Amino acid sequence: MTSPVLLIIDPAGTIATADPDAPQVSVLDLGVTRGDGVFESIGVVGGRAQALEPHLTRLARSAAMLDLPVPDLDVWREAVLRSIELADDTAPELLVKLVYTRGIEGSASAAPTGWVHLFEAGGFDEERTAGIAVVTLDRGYRSDVRDTSPWLLQGAKTLSYAVNKAALREAARRGADDVIFVSTDGIVLEGPNSTVIALLDGVYVTTPDSLGVLEGTTQAAFFADVESRGGSTAYRAITVDELHAATALWLASSGRQIAPVATLDGEPVAQEPALTAAGVEALLAR
């Protein structure tokens, strides 16, 4: 069992250890009063932070979309690595969560709040092998809102995830484990915490971030592995009809790596267990 590690990053960039069981956040922090901040979750397997640079880059991109002060990625990288060094025991799989908020409301100067929180993860074997039950839910947006209405923050990984959590509760009400959001114009978007990968006519396909989804760090690593083995990948709009007709489907995320979709809206989905096993193995071995 790995004890959680909490490191606070102050506005000057100083990293300090803190007690994760003690309160650390002000009731005036806009992170809690307005969900006004961004985050990342990074898998740590065998003591290695996975896709650390893509996660840091995405943190900075999300921050820019929210007009937050530019995060010092050298400091955040240092905090992630230090949290792993400080772990009293390295469980096979950990997660490091990075949280960066706008800070105390009404502060005279911009003083964002930041922390890095490392904790034990795992228990993903069942999802990675037996797969997950997924339902499609309407995200309510057209697929072009990233460009027409940037204030909707699609493509930013914000702390305002109440809708994502509500969608997962709706999935549970329908007897499912997870969700694939679709746009009002019938385009496949993403999961509340994951990237969709569809095997279509022998090509691994995912939704491009131009359609208002988060760039997937785990999906990118999976695509790199597929390509290294001679496979084909593509970023393009996937229709809901294509989703239902796919050879196989996966949801990719930092904790689970990839989980095969076993049922979609209550209907069985063909699975490719050998491809899944090879993908999980490659992703864990990064």
Next chain:
Amino acid sequence: MTSPVLLIIDPAGTIATADPDAPQVSVLDLGVTRGDGVFESIGVVGGRAQALEPHLTRLARSAAMLDLPVPDLDVWREAVLRSIELADDTAPELLVKLVYTRGIEGSASAAPTGWVHLFEAGGFDEERTAGIAVVTLDRGYRSDVRDTSPWLLQGAKTLSYAVNKAALREAARRGADDVIFVSTDGIVLEGPNSTVIALLDGVYVTTPDSLGVLEGTTQAAFFADVESRGGSTAYRAITVDELHAATALWLASSGRQIAPVATLDGEPVAQEPALTAAGVEALLAR
């Protein structure tokens, strides 16, 4: 100057004073990691909490939409009243914020986090008299999403307000003070923190909550005052064209009470200073 008062409500319903300048929230609290909670802001004028019961009712309704444990409104009412009693000096205008989150992630039992935070408000005179510059922004949703997609939580006052804050920054970029969200099908919705009131053909009109907007507590009090003086009010869908042709427009919220819209998308809006003054006076005298 009134010193802030913070009261923490524990899961058992016990109310305890706490230091508002000290950290009080865990980094594991879903309120901050996921914006997973609800809130209310109640105006306190001359020591009286305004529209206390409608605010408590709305807190419970928002909580229900998020499947949070049912809040004990007797405890919340007591906390609001006690925070006012504890104020060391009663400034003319205060605000009490109520925050209710899903609590610590991974807790064995549901143990929501709750607090009541009273602080001095004011400085609204300019907005109440000279008025505010407002821009319309596309909310990205159809006006029927409350019914078709309840997981989008439209009509709940959640902590996930990053989009509301981003919309206000977009307004500032356009040289404006505030926003009126409109639906993709051309219906007037609400402000990021306010209710829209339009004077149309002698009738005060606002958007009904069936169109996915928050029920307005200040707007309801304003309508009650208008009706008590023989005026006409209505809840119905307002089109964007009607908005631009209105006799006058106001945004209603707990802090400002009502603020007249001076310009809409850069164009001057007719104002009714006598109606505004009478409305503000009645709302402050509640």
